[in-house]
Amino acid sequence: MKEKILKELYVRQGEYISGEELSEKFQVSRTAIWKHMNKLKKEGYTIETTHKKGYRLIETSDKIIIDALKLQLRTKEIGQEILLFDSVDSTNNYSKKIAKDAIHGTVVIGEEQTGGRGRLGRNWSSPKGEGIWMSIILKPSIPPTEGMKMTQIAAASVCKAIREAAGVEGYIKWPNDIVVGGKKVCGILTEMAGELNKIDYLIVGIGINVNNQSFPEEFKDIATSLTIEKGKKIDRKTLIACILKEFETLYQHYIDRRTLDETLEIIRLYSAVLGKTVRIIKGEQELKGRVLEINDEGLLKVQLEDGKEELLVSGEVSIRSEKGYI
Template structure:
């Protein structure tokens, strides 16, 4: 019931909704409506109550509350359940603990991560209330070798959401980073569990630096945030909603059509590496190459200095710009 009332307030945000109207619509007493409103206020929602007019949603808490995200989502699967935390070690780690028991599309989101992780075991800084730290649990009926395509879908969705909400010129650094002005603003970590011919579940972890105003000295040349680039704070909830809605569109297109065509159109259009010289890092080895294409599987085709062409598999390499991060 509380979720229905919250959705009503969001749908008519800025307008008064009478207790009598809500009581009649949902078949409960006005006292029950009043109690639900008080509970919402305790959760951080600012609701104005005026005699003879009713209730009006003024603004919400800055905290990413699963319920407030869910009521605004226009999706069928992604975000059907959202579990939110104030602090957690890692949303990906928790997602793996519960993945077998929850529905496909469940989202884990936290205000803070104390043990956030990136690709190849790197740590990921996740300060409280300054970013989007979330994981999506997926259970697709696809071959395990196709699982890493979820990273491509997530990258396209995140880049699209940042551009749509902020107007900033975000680009995709293959395979899993979003960059603005050559600096990293988002990282994506996809993890999979399953058997030789069957996926049990996939976890897509997404970390976005939203309102981080200052980075440690060692990261300032390679990392940035939306607030730094835009010059004003960005509403995290709006980014989450746009990202999840876009993710479902691209995911369902992939499932129904069997190709990454729509995701790749975004990736190619906003690629940070296509047509550029890069450094390829394979363990202790470093190679220089030119990126000549992103193929239909989302793999990077490069031309090495000796003229040979090669396809890069994302799990085996990292790439950098010819001089700096990108």
């Protein structure tokens, strides 16, 4: 009942709704409505109560609530099913456990991750209530060789959403990081299961430092958050909704037309590496080269120090600037 009342307050945010109207709509007493309003206030929601006018939602808690998120979302497939956990070891790990039976577009969100992971098995700090830690389960009818293009779609979606919903100038460090002010603010981890010619499922994990105020010693020189860069708190629900809407648009364009043109337009526009000289790390091997272009397949074309040109495939390299992390 409390969630239904909150949903009604969201739909008519800024307007007064009388206790009598809510009582009739949900077939409960006005006393019950009053009790639920008090519970919402204790959870951090600012609800104004005025005699003869009723209740009005002024300001929302930053706590992620599925009904409230879906009100902002309004997508056709991505996020139609949302699973939210107060704590989870890793949203990607949980997604893999349920992927076989989950519907396409299911989103798994954790308020915190106790075992968050990045690429190459690296740890990812995921404190409670501060960031966005989520995974999207996809079941596309595409060849497995095309699967890693989901990373490109996710990177473009997150970067565009950060710019539009948070007002922060993010850039894409090919293939799977978003950076702000030269420091990492988001990492994307795409994992796939399937057979030689068939994908069973794809999981796109997205971790964003949103309202983090500090970082562990090992990350403080290379990581930042949106709130640190913006100078004020960012609404996580709005940002999640914006990311999922952008993702659905770019994903559907790719599925319908089998082209990444819309995605790559965003990636090239906000690239952190195009035209720059970078260090390319392949396992224990390290090379230096200048980034020439991102081709129509989303591959990075670089010119190495010896003059040779090479195409880099998503997932096979880590890129650093000449002086350190981009």
